[in-house]
Amino acid sequence: MRILVVGAGSTGGYFGACLARHGRDVTFLVRERRAAALRDHGLVVHADAGDFKIQPQLLQAGEIRGPYDLILLTVKSFGLEQAIRDITPAVGEQTLILPVLNGMRHISTLGEVFGKEKVLGGLCKIHSTLNKDGEILQMSALHQLSYGEQDGHDSARVRQLDAVLSDCGFDNRLSMTIQNDMWEKWLLLSTLGAVTCLSRGNTQQVVRSAGGEALLQAIYSEVLAVITACGYQPRPAVIAATLQMLSNPETPLTSSMYRDLDQGFSVEADQIIGDLVDRANAHALPVPLLNAVYVNLQVYQQTRQAG
Numbered sequence: 001m002r003i004l005v006v007g008a009g010s011t012g013g014y015f016g017a018c019l020a021r022h023g024r025d026v027t028f029l030v031r032e033r034r035a036a037a038l039r040d041h042g043l044v045v046h047a048d049a050g051d052f053k054i055q056p057q058l059l060q061a062g063e064i065r066g067p068y069d070l071i072l073l074t075v076k077s078f079g080l081e082q083a084i085r086d087i088t089p090a091v092g093e094q095t096l097i098l099p100v101l102n103g104m105r106h107i108s109t110l111g112e113v114f115g116k117e118k119v120l121g122g123l124c125k126i127h128s129t130l131n132k133d134g135e136i137l138q139m140s141a142l143h144q145l146s147y148g149e150q151d152g153h154d155s156a157r158v159r160q161l162d163a164v165l166s167d168c169g170f171d172n173r174l175s176m177t178i179q180n181d182m183w184e185k186w187l188l189l190s191t192l193g194a195v196t197c198l199s200r201g202n203t204q205q206v207v208r209s210a211g212g213e214a215l216l217q218a219i220y221s222e223v224l225a226v227i228t229a230c231g232y233q234p235r236p237a238v239i240a241a242t243l244q245m246l247s248n249p250e251t252p253l254t255s256s257m258y259r260d261l262d263q264g265f266s267v268e269a270d271q272i273i274g275d276l277v278d279r280a281n282a283h284a285l286p287v288p289l290l291n292a293v294y295v296n297l298q299v300y301q302q303t304r305q306a307g
């Protein structure tokens with residue numbers, strides 16, 4: 001199976017390197033600066049289970065010759081439009097596109113461009129980032145990649161994909177409920193992103209602040225109400241466990257959006273929070289806290305762009 005990993009950042013670099021290290025046929029689609037760095041230094045991964053390095057096969061936009069069997073899409077939401085243009089020559093009749101982006105909006109965008117049947121549901125759970133040398137840093141043992149047919153049916157192609165992604169050193173999961181899994185992940189991630197970005201701190205600091213736990217719970221309730229209004233019902237056990245995890249005063253959690261904000265990088269405000277606010281508005285659902293977070297992040301983005 002020929003695999004094109006689009007982006008060699010925190011998630012693409014991690015999962016792509018694991019796949020290549022285990023003998024899968026992986027090529028990374030990267031941009032010029034990343035290509036130069038990876039050519040010179042290789043792709044270095046500081047994994048929880050130990051460090052390793054691969055010399056990746058690289059391509060840049062315009063160099064793609066023919067379709068790939070799998071496109072693992074690991075760009076940020078604000079890079080999606082460009083990535084769609086760049087991968088178009090790699091998408092053939094049988095190509096499967098597996099996106100790991102947070103949120104939901106990209107699924108319909110990709111479906112509209114390439115055809116819904118080519119786009120799998122997907123998500124990853126990992127705490128990873130790039131260090132100052134552009135190396136991948138896995139910050140906890142978590143490294144889960146889940147995927148499945150959007151409508152949950154079993155198929156030969158997802159079984160084949162599952163076989164290829166198995167035994168590559170990360171936790172791969174074929175899911176027959178991937179849409180619901182993605183909504184459940186959004187519940188976790190958007191609450192975590194909202195509360196950490198708003199407070200400029202981790203969940204432990206939030207929960208140990210006066211009114212912090214109540215704020216977290218109130219944001220969580222707003223997100224849950226939006227998701228439910230959209231027709232998805234997170235499982236009761238997941239609702240309870242997620243809130244318990246987020247409110248645990250012993251565990252300082254951050255989201256990738258907060259880590260980006262903390263470093264002055266662009267954040268996926270529209271995809272992770274704005275889309276929830278839009279959906280709430282469509283259902284005439286008041287979400288004052290999410291709205292406050294969204295405004296806050298938009299102002300951050302404007303300040304960044306002006307600076």
Ligand SMILES: NC(=O)C1=CN([C@@H]2O[C@H](COP(=O)(O)OP(=O)(O)OC[C@H]3O[C@@H](n4cnc5c(N)ncnc54)[C@H](OP(=O)(O)O)[C@@H]3O)[C@@H](O)[C@H]2O)C=CC1
Nearest residue numbers: 007009010011029030031075079083101102126127128256
């Ligand atoms: N990091 C994490 O812990 C987690 C992230 N996620 C989600 O995963 C998605 C990806 O995030 P993450 O990996 O952290 O992001 P990163 O910014 O670390 O990596 C994205 C990479 O995509 C590259 N890229 C963007 N556009 C293109 C393009 N057209 N062609 C080639 N390369 C491109 C960027 O390259 P360049 O260097 O050239 O800009 C960058 O290296 C996001 O939606 C995020 O929310 C989900 C779970 C955890």
Ligand SMILES: CC(C)(CO)C(=O)C(=O)O
Nearest residue numbers: 124125126189255256257
């Ligand atoms: C759920 C979590 C926190 C870990 O995968 C995440 O998706 C993120 O940080 O973007």
